[in-house]
Amino acid sequence: MQVHVDLAVCQSHGQCVFGAPDVFSFDDDDQLRYSPSPPEERRADVIRAASACPVRAITVGPSGSGRPAA
Numbered sequence: 001m002q003v004h005v006d007l008a009v010c011q012s013h014g015q016c017v018f019g020a021p022d023v024f025s026f027d028d029d030d031q032l033r034y035s036p037s038p039p040e041e042r043r044a045d046v047i048r049a050a051s052a053c054p055v056r057a058i059t060v061g062p063s064g065s066g067r068p069a070a
């Protein structure tokens with residue numbers, strides 16, 4: 001699974017961090033960090049996290065697809 005967050009759009013709301021804290025987190029400067037290729041079994045939580053993002057900054061796609069589609 002491929003995950004991409006458009007950090008130019010992200011407003012650090014943090015819903016994704018609550019939805020999948022092993023994939024999304026904030027660093028000491030409150031900048032979002034994320035795993036770009038989390039394990040496939042995390043898909044449900046990642047999809048939920050992407051759906052919860054109020055600015056739709058997160059896209060999720062299959063592994064090997066290059067830049068993930070929505």
Ligand code: SF4
Nearest residue numbers: 010011013014016053
């Ligand atoms: S929920 Fe969206 S806006 Fe909030 S931190 Fe995550 S990616 Fe950024």
